Each structure stands twice: as structure tokens, then as C-alpha cells.
Amino acid sequence: MSIQPLALTVAGTDPCGGAGIPADLKTFAALGVYGFSVVTVVVAQNSSQVLGTAVVDREMVGRQILALMAHSRPQAMKTGALGNAEIVAEVASAISSFGLPAPVVDPVILSSGGARLLDKQGEDAMRKHLLPIAALVTPNVPEAQALSAIQIQNVAAMREAARVIYKMGPRAVLIKGGHLAAPQLAVDLLYDGQRYIELAQERIEGSGAHGTGCALSAAITAWLARGAEMEDAVRKGKAFVTRALRYAFQLGAGRPLLNPWAGAQSRKDNGSDG
Ligand SMILES: Nc1ncnc2c1ncn2[C@@H]1O[C@H](COP(=O)(O)OP(=O)(O)OP(=O)(O)O)[C@@H](O)[C@H]1O
Numbered sequence: 268m269s270i271q272p273l274a275l276t277v278a279g280t281d282p283c284g285g286a287g288i289p290a291d292l293k294t295f296a297a298l299g300v301y302g303f304s305v306v307t308v309v310v311a312q313n314s315s316q317v318l319g320t321a322v323v324d325r326e327m328v329g330r331q332i333l334a335l336m337a338h339s340r341p342q343a344m345k346t347g348a349l350g351n352a353e354i355v356a357e358v359a360s361a362i363s364s365f366g367l368p369a370p371v372v373d374p375v376i377l378s379s380g381g382a383r384l385l386d387k388q389g390e391d392a393m394r395k396h397l398l399p400i401a402a403l404v405t406p407n408v409p410e411a412q413a414l415s416a417i418q419i420q421n422v423a424a425m426r427e428a429a430r431v432i433y434k435m436g437p438r439a440v441l442i443k444g445g446h447l448a449a450p451q452l453a454v455d456l457l458y459d460g461q462r463y464i465e466l467a468q469e470r471i472e473g474s475g476a477h478g479t480g481c482a483l484s485a486a487i488t489a490w491l492a493r494g495a496e497m498e499d500a501v502r503k504g505k506a507f508v509t510r511a512l513r514y515a516f517q518l519g520a521g522r523p524l525l526n527p528w529a530g531a532q533s534r535k536d537n538g539s540d541g
């Protein structure tokens with residue numbers, strides 16, 4: 268029997284640790300969850316720019332998962348950057364054949380700035396192979412627009428896009444509103460096929476930290492590994508990201524970095540343990 272919850276992330280690297288696998292592992296650890304990780308794409312990046320990428324062979328991605336299967340089974344998993352259509356298909360096939368938990372899929376198709384991180388074939392493969400087996404898919408606004416072909420300027424349009432994406436097969440859809448023009452609030456929308464739940468938290472000004480999407484999907488995955496129901500996991504994940512942004516810190520010349528230990532930090536500030 269495992270002594271603590273275990274979660275798996277299948278994603279890309281980030282040498283500066285603000286996004287991708289290092290961010291996921293820090294988030295898991297901050298929430299008391301042990302992390303396994305499978306690398307899909309090596310990304311030469313820092314918090315401000317991407318200098319290049321090298322996608323891992325499909326076979327090597329499969330072999331990393333195989334190595335873990337001989338070890339222990341995670342209680343929850345997420346996917347982040349997957350590199351290309353072949354890897355999307357490989358990961359989906361491994362999830363089915365090994366009976367892995369239904370994944371939290373952070374689509375990582377379009378960056379917040381609109382740059383493409385997964386080509387059209389990869390996006391089609393995600394629709395075909397990964398979304399139908401997902402527990403949750405967490406597109407940002409540009410990704411939700413690409414997947415649903417609906418322009419999103421407000422929460423009403425988020426609802427419409429969520430309905431379209433839900434029909435692609437995931438058990439739930441969370442559209443992230445970080446990039447919506449809402450002055451005081453960062454509003455995300457969760458749809459499980461029955462209910463629309465708006466999750467509104469204070470918008471933190473001027474931080475511009477990268478990796479918010481990775482931290483959110485990793486925190487939700489960590490809470491699922493701890494046994495939370497989806498709505499609860501999403502609420503706790505959103506609270507985690509808001510705190511990590513509020514206590515973001517500056518390291519050298521880069522953009523601010525999220526602070527995954529902010530929960531402990533804010534408890535100290537409040538002078539309480541709760
Ligand atoms: N300034 C902000 N203040 C508070 N919460 C924010 C802010 N910006 C984003 N968020 C929240 O962070 C989470 C990630 O959303 P976002 O829209 O930034 O995803 P993303 O574009 O996928 O991120 P990434 O740039 O890491 O790919 C969401 O819960 C969103 O509401």
C-alpha cells in the first residue's frame with residue numbers, strides 16, 4: 268500500500284522551473300502528493316521566451332510509461348504539452364491499455380499570446396484520442412475558441428463553448444478565464460454536462476507569471492489523487508493558483524515565478540495554521 272497519494276504528469280520540460288514538469292512536480296509536492304513524470308518534449312525556455320524544442324520519440328514516451336507501470340500506479344494523472352499527434356495517440360493508448368486513471372488534459376495547444384504549441388494534426392489527435400477518455404479538459408480562452416469554433420468574449424460565450432467541447436467526450440470541461448477582459452476577477456467556468464459552475468477569484472494585478480495553466484491542472488490532479496471529487500478538486504486548484512500568483516516572486520531578470528509554497532506562506536502571515 269502506498270504511504271501517500273501518487274500522481275503522474277506527462278508533459279514538457281522547463282529549465283527555469285516555472286512551467287511544465289518541474290512546476291507540476293512542485294505543485295504535487297506542495298499539496299502532499301508524490302509525483303511521477305514522463306517527458307514528451309524538451310523545451311529550451313525561460314520565463315520570457317522559448318529558444319527551441321526537441322520532441323521525444325513516440326516509442327521513448329511509451330517506454331517511460333512502461334517503466335512506471337512496473338513500479339506503482341498513480342491515483343490521478345494529467346497531460347500537458349504533448350509535442351505532436353503521434354505522442355498524443357501513444358499516451359491515449361497507454362492510458363487505455365494500462366487502465367490508468369482518466370487524465371486531466373491541459374490541452375497546451377495555444378499559448379496565452381496565441382502562439383501554436385501543438386500543430387493542427389496534434390490538435391485533431393487530441394480531439395479523437397484523448398478528449399473522449401479525459402476526466403477534465405482545461406483549455407484557456409484561445410484553446411477553447413480553437414476547439415469549439417466559438418469566439419469567447421464573456422461568460423455566456425464560455426458556456427456555449429463548454430457545451431461544444433463537452434460533446435467531444437470529456438467528463439467535464441473547465442474553461443480558464445485568465446485572458447478574458449474582466450478587470451477585477453479571474454473567472455473560470457466548469458461544466459459537467461449538467462451544471463455550469465463559475466469560479467471567480469480576485470485577479471492579481473501585474474504579475475505576468477508563466478505556468479499558471481500548468482499549476483492549475485497539476486493542483487486539480489493532486490487533489491484528485493487525494494480523493495477529492497472533481498468540483499472540489501477544481502475549487503481547491505483554483506484557490507492554489509490564486510495564492511501562488513499573489514505570492515509570486517522575482518528571480519533575476521525573468522518574469523515573476525509562481526510560488527507553490529504560498530499556502531504555507533499565507534498561513535504564516537495570518538499567524539495561524541489553518
Ligand atoms: N491575473 C490573474 N489573477 C488571478 N488568477 C489568474 C490570473 N491570470 C490567470 N489566472 C488564473 O490562472 C489559471 C490559469 O489560467 P490561464 O488563463 O492563465 O491559463 P493558460 O493560458 O493555460 O496559462 P499558461 O500561460 O500557463 O498556459 C486560471 O484559474 C485563471 O483564472
Ligand SMILES: [Mg+2]
Nearest residue numbers: 375407480481
Ligand atoms: Mg496553457
